[in-house]
Amino acid sequence: MPGRYAIGVDLGGTKIATGITDLSGNMVARRFVATDAASGEAVVIARIMRSIHDIIKEAKVSNEEVAGIGICCPGPLNPETGVVIFAPNLGWNHVPIVAHIVEEFGIPTYLENDANAAALAEKWFGAGRDVQSLLYVTVSTGVGGGIILNGDIYRGRNHMAGEIGHAIVQPEGGERCGCGQYGCLETIASGTAIGRRAREVVQAGGGQRMLELAGSSEAITARTVADAAADGDADAKAVLERAFLYLGTFIVNMLNVLNVEKIVIGGGVSKLGESLFVPVRRVVDDKMSDVPAKYTPIVPAETGDSVGILGAVGLVVKAEVRVG
Numbered sequence: 247m248p249g250r251y252a253i254g255v256d257l258g259g260t261k262i263a264t265g266i267t268d269l270s271g272n273m274v275a276r277r278f279v280a281t282d283a284a285s286g287e288a289v290v291i292a293r294i295m296r297s298i299h300d301i302i303k304e305a306k307v308s309n310e311e312v313a314g315i316g317i318c319c320p321g322p323l324n325p326e327t328g329v330v331i332f333a334p335n336l337g338w339n340h341v342p343i344v345a346h347i348v349e350e351f352g353i354p355t356y357l358e359n360d361a362n363a364a365a366l367a368e369k370w371f372g373a374g375r376d377v378q379s380l381l382y383v384t385v386s387t388g389v390g391g392g393i394i395l396n397g398d399i400y401r402g403r404n405h406m407a408g409e410i411g412h413a414i415v416q417p418e419g420g421e422r423c424g425c426g427q428y429g430c431l432e433t434i435a436s437g438t439a440i441g442r443r444a445r446e447v448v449q450a451g452g453g454q455r456m457l458e459l460a461g462s463s464e465a466i467t468a469r470t471v472a473d474a475a476a477d478g479d480a481d482a483k484a485v486l487e488r489a490f491l492y493l494g495t496f497i498v499n500m501l502n503v504l505n506v507e508k509i510v511i512g513g514g515v516s517k518l519g520e521s522l523f524v525p526v527r528r529v530v531d532d533k534m535s536d537v538p539a540k541y542t543p544i545v546p547a548e549t550g551d552s553v554g555i556l557g558a559v560g561l562v563v564k565a566e567v568r569v570g
């Protein structure tokens with residue numbers, strides 16, 4: 247029977263994760279190899295191809311049984327032409343990755359940036375299964391996002407919709423962001439920003455529980471801050487409150503703009519669980535007037551560490567649904 251499986255490739259700067267699933271996202275096999283980006287573009291492409299060959303073999307399926315191959319990686323990229331425009335962590339510049347894969351396998355292949363793919367993973371296989379619209383927010387070393395409208399990724403005119411990490415939330419006195427602007431959401435609400443703020447507090451003599459837990463101020467991470475806050479450290483609590491005040495306020499703005507059915511939060515910092523969700527929900531409760539959108543569920547992502555593979559698989563499933 248043709249097209250019963252989908253392959254998802256999560257192409258990162260340090261590792262390539264490849265999975266094969268059925269069209270419901272059930273993982274049949276998965277493998278991880280180092281990206282070895284330093285060896286150059288040709289080596290990385292060869293590694294992707296080898297991973298795909300290996301996983302088809304491991305799953306004991308024929309190429310004809312694979313409905314499609316999805317690839318996700320950091321942007322900017324063009325999903326329509328299948329070209330990665332610029333990926334600093336891979337050292338890539340205008341790489342037509344989809345053309346390479348199609349030439350090798352003769353299987354329909356799709357490309358998407360990782361945050362949009364993650365939003366799609368949640369829509370098809372995660373917390374957004376029951377809705378047609380959602381905002382996916384990933385909070386990890388940076389802040390990113392993806393918008394699902396009418397069941398599909400909303401990309402915008404230049405494929406850059408959902409770049410929520412660079413929404414400016416502190417136009418005056420904000421910190422400089424990697425993008426060159428000041429006061430982006432990412433400079434306040436990311437795991438990196440939370441850790442940096444906490445280190446400043448500790449270096450100024452506060453947050454002693456954070457110092458005890460981490461051993462040194464340099465070793466403090468967002469997790470340390472949450473653990474210290476749970477132990478009652480007032481300075482740690484204040485660091486989290488501040489970060490999540492901005493994150494929550496941004497979500498209020500998005501609810502007012504998009505009125506989606508769900509807000510799904512993923513990424514490493516979301517693993518703090520209630521330490522994140524309780525303050526974020528409280529901010530939404532405080533800052534939204536009593537309109538229906540105020541009661542939009544704000545929930546944790548469900549696809550976990552498989553989010554990249556499942557997002558890439560989602561590209562295939564989405565295409566299949568459209569064809570079917």
Ligand SMILES: [Zn+2]
Binds near residue numbers: 411
């Ligand atoms: Zn920025």
